[in-house]
Amino acid sequence: MAEVSDAVLTRVDQDLNESLERLFAFLRIPSISAQPDHAQACRLAAQWLCTELSALGFDATIRETPGHPMVVGHDRPEEAQGLHVLFYGHYDVQPTDPLSLWKSDPFAPSLVTGPDGRQVIVARGASDDKGQLMTFIEACRAWRAVHGTLPVRVSVLIEGEEESGGANLMPFLKANADELEADVALICDTGMPDRRTPAITTSLRGLVGEEVTIECATHDLHSGMFGNAARNPIELLCQALGSVRDSEGRVTLPGFYDGVIVPSDSVRDQWRAIFPDDSLTLGPVGLSRAAGEAGFTAVEQIWARPSYEINGISGGYEGDGFKTVLPAKAMAKVSFRLVPGQDPEAVRAAFRAHVRNAMPDDARVTFSEHGASSGFAVPENGPLLKTALDALGKEWGVPAVSIGCGGSIPVVAEVKEALDMDSLLIGFAQDDDRIHSPNEQYGVESFHKGIRSWVRILSAFSQL
Amino acid sequence: MAEVSDAVLTRVDQDLNESLERLFAFLRIPSISAQPDHAQACRLAAQWLCTELSALGFDATIRETPGHPMVVGHDRPEEAQGLHVLFYGHYDVQPTDPLSLWKSDPFAPSLVTGPDGRQVIVARGASDDKGQLMTFIEACRAWRAVHGTLPVRVSVLIEGEEESGGANLMPFLKANADELEADVALICDTGMPDRRTPAITTSLRGLVGEEVTIECATHDLHSGMFGNAARNPIELLCQALGSVRDSEGRVTLPGFYDGVIVPSDSVRDQWRAIFPDDSLTLGPVGLSRAAGEAGFTAVEQIWARPSYEINGISGGYEGDGFKTVLPAKAMAKVSFRLVPGQDPEAVRAAFRAHVRNAMPDDARVTFSEHGASSGFAVPENGPLLKTALDALGKEWGVPAVSIGCGGSIPVVAEVKEALDMDSLLIGFAQDDDRIHSPNEQYGVESFHKGIRSWVRILSAFSQL
Incomplete structure (x- = not known):
């Protein structure tokens, strides 16, 4: 099967500029869910996704809610055998205030090269979550372009109220449980602990x-x-x-x-290996000392306290x-x-x-x-987790690790309650992506290797 | 001299409607000194005053400062004999936010009759300090209308930055000390302890x-x-x-x-006679218990702590x-x-x-x-203070008292330092005038009897 995914990876590399162009088109839609005067932009973002998924062969539909609409797509809906994954993302973004601190229009995405030569995409939603969710869609596109089909059965659910309370997601999951049920949910809304180490997030606050x-x-x-x-x-x-x-x-x-529960010593040792010094966590935002409880490192304070x-x-x-x-x-x-x-x-x-x-x-x-x-912990010993960690390690050339996340991703608990499914949280964001802040960005490498990571993960899942 | 002031008092009564109309014209000028976009309105207020004083026979001029201008006027500048008073007021007002809590446009003054039948003038500055300073100017107008002259020598200084730091007053006083020096400063920017008891404020914070x-x-x-x-x-x-x-x-x-310094027991007894219960002070604003230091009444906390x-x-x-x-x-x-x-x-x-x-x-x-x-205490034993207290008592039919004030009127200390003059703080505001708050008001009785009070005080001063 190695050669099967190799061809797809090559296709991803060749198509990168077009993938970025599609992401930029998506980023130009100011889909701020918290602001009522942006409701039409939220609907436009849903329609844009629906069109993209349809073009990729998904049976995609816009689904109304009392708030902003959902987008649901199914690939190979007629075939019941094989692993079935439900991919989740959100097309809505945070408000942009204070606008005066943005160096460019939040909804006019641009490629910027930093002093370290690293290229980033700058726009509201570049990382959270438009850039991230597009890594999965572009991986599907490459699979289909090379092989005419996806390696596992894929359903997609993209919501539009993650940044504004998300009150309509749980009722939607419950009302459409039969349609949305799968073997596992894949959620691309988390990050990596540093530039090089891929990770799956196994606990959330x-x-x-x-x-x-x-x-x-x-x-x-x-x-x-x-x-x-x-x-x-x-x-x-x-x-x-x-x-x-x-x-x-x-x-x-x-x-x-x-x-x-205080994390075990072995977990804390693993985290301290990645972050031997609080300055790695706090330095990039101009701070030097962890402010929370004495006796915990900055990362422990954020991931586990x-x-x-x-x-x-x-x-x-x-x-x-x-x-x-x-x-x-x-x-x-x-x-x-x-x-x-x-x-x-x-x-x-x-x-x-x-x-x-x-x-x-x-x-x-x-x-x-x-x-x-509630806070949530994803089971750490499932075969899907191990397979996904291995696939990530192959792409990045560094063993992937299980990490925590200080943020809240309510969909994980809601998917568990409404659909009785576990989630794998796999994302490629960096701590300096400035999500929710002015000048939000997403590394071109995050986007590119993110797409490649999903190609490898879907390939590995198809061999289970 | 009794008949001399009686005729003036009658004139005040007859002219009340016209006095109110002049005050309303003054109140319509939105002279908010703290907001740079209201600088032109501040200048307009100064010009309005200058015109009024000139019409009353004052030698009145607009005087530039690095901020908003001053208005200075002198009556009978050629005659050096007799008592000379310097009247001080300020034409600037506080900002109006939160505007949504105003029941009417802050700069569209109106007469409102309350449930108790009491008539009030509602506008920003109605009390602080446009309504108050106009009591003195209208008293001068009535004197001049009846007798063609004022009973004592009068100079007037009206500033435009009292509500916004007043940084330019002290340099102005010092630079014009010879011109502004008088026997006593009369300041109309304070209040009465209740509806019926006239007062002179002898201590300030x-x-x-x-x-x-x-x-x-x-x-x-x-x-x-x-x-x-x-x-x-x-x-x-x-x-x-x-x-x-x-x-x-x-x-x-x-x-x-x-x-x-803790006030003497006799002073505290006098204050407790006026305010036997904290609810008299706090009840009108919806509160019941003094919040400050234990062991002091609400009035003591405000006037002396x-x-x-x-x-x-x-x-x-x-x-x-x-x-x-x-x-x-x-x-x-x-x-x-x-x-x-x-x-x-x-x-x-x-x-x-x-x-x-x-x-x-x-x-x-x-x-x-x-x-x-600094906080400031006005000497309590001067002949002018006693004379003014007596005149106030005659107008209101109740003995006038010496009280404290919790507010800051920096001009008192500045007049003392720059001109070596003491001040008499005589005003007619009520605690429920809502100064600095939405729906600021000034009682028509405060305005009317305020004018009459100044007529009596100037008359009494002329007999010293």
Whole structure:
């Protein structure tokens, strides 16, 4: 079978410029799912994908939801034998603010060569997730071009609300469970621990999002007329949010660490071999010391420990100059990243109790939810995982490793619950891809070797 | 002399509607000094005043500064004998945000009758300070209309940067000391302790304003990729600002209370007679318990104790929905109200040291100043003070009292330093005037009896 995939790999190399052109066309569509005025662009991205998949021989359709539409495609739907994979990606992207920090239009993709000679694709969604999902579609294209068919049975599901809550995915999976069920889900939305080491992500953090608003006086006051005697909601917010972690970086909410499993020494040794020094993790973003719990490396803090973050805060006068206002109200957006074993609703309840307990008379606090998902660990001993790791190692010339991920990819838990399927998280992003930030990028090597990696993985799967 | 002022008071009553119309014209000018795009409106307000004063026989001029212009006017400049008063006010107003909370256009003044039958003027600046300063100008107008002259020698100085730092006032006073020197400054920018009791404010708090910015990573990060290991500047800001006061409301900065004088028991008794219960102070703004230091009433906390306030805070994602950003930067605006005896620069230094000490590695903190002024106490035993208190008592039918003020009126200290003059702070604002807040108002009675009060005070001064 080696020669079968070799021809496909050659085809991938020859077609790279055309593959990039197709990706650029996709990146030009400003499919920001969180912003209602971009709904039409989201639909356009779905239609673009549907057209591409149809051209590749998939039976592809746009599927309506209460939000942005899904794209579903099936290859070889008539044949029931052989391994069946369900590939998942998302066509929606994050908002672009602050726009002033972008060096070029977020939706005018360009190739940029860095000082180290490395070529990157710059655009919103270049990495997360348009560039990544296109590695799989381009691998399918090359297989079909060379052999007229794919080596295993493939279904594709691309959603459009991953960056904005994804409330419609779970109902869609449940409503279409018979159609979407396969042997394994392949998800391309994760990264590599460095430039050279391929990886499969076997643990993910969940997320609890909360918005908290504190109100005191009935209206904004003059700090000269009331300062000292009237409660200041910004100060109360600072006191409540500033005391969630202690000076050692440990979250003080009662029960917060209940159920958290510390990674085994062997896993920690493997990770420390990849990241012998925190500066490898933090240096690229201008930091030098891990901020979280003492006793864990930066990578362990991100991959295996729960976090507490203040994602936004607002209150009083934020403009130029100064205003001696004693504001009536202050607001913050807060999130916890959860590891397997933690109960999202228990964490939410503990946070709310902490804030409420910090409130004196005359302060009214209200909360609103922004999603909840559990941390998730993918079984580490399945034959598909081992086969995929081997195939990745062959492409990159370095043994592939199992790593954790500090982010939340709710689809993994949802696919498990709705379809009873495990997922393999295989991606080619780099930590400096600046996803969710201005000047998002994706390495041309990530894209090129990503496509080649999928060619090898599908080939190896066909021999199981 | 009684009949002399009686005729003027009658004239004030007869001319009230026209006085209100003139005030409304002044209120329509959006002279927000803090916002650069309102510079032309500030100049327009100065020109409007200059025209009014000239029409009243003042030798009035617009005087340029590096910021917004001053208005200076002199009546009877040729006659050197008799008492000479320098009246001070400011034509600039606070910004109007949040605009959505205004029930009407802040610069379209209207008369509104409340449920208690009380009539108020609603507009930005209605009370602070356009309505207040016009009480004096209208009193001068009535004197001149009846007698063709004013009873004492009057100079007027109206500035345009009181709400935005006022950095140009002190140099102006010093550069024009000979021209501006008088026997006493009359300042109309304070209030009454309740609806019926006239008052002269004999102590003021100073102000130290600071803006603090904390920066960590070089750019905004994804909280999934870095959360727990990368410093969060919002959390650091909350920890630093949330620990300036202890749980008893006491500021913990070293040396903060050095030099602070506790008011005498007799003064505290007088204040407690006016405000026997904190609910009188706090109830109108929806609060019930004094938030500051234990052992002081709300009024004592405001009039005689220094304060710490967070006036604004900003960082990360503040819009609708949720964004899992780990921001690179967070900012807050902070102020301290100071009582006589405290050193503004020592307070600023102690605050900066507190914030710097709270910063771990990887956090860069920068500060910028937003003004500094000392607290100030006006001598309580001068003959002008007694005369003015008596005149006020006659107008309102209730003995006038000496009170404190929690606000900062830097001009008092600056007039003392630059011109070696004491000030009398006489104003007619009410605590529910909502100054600096949406729906600012000024009672028609404050305006009417304010004009009449100045008529009586000028008359009494002419008999000294």
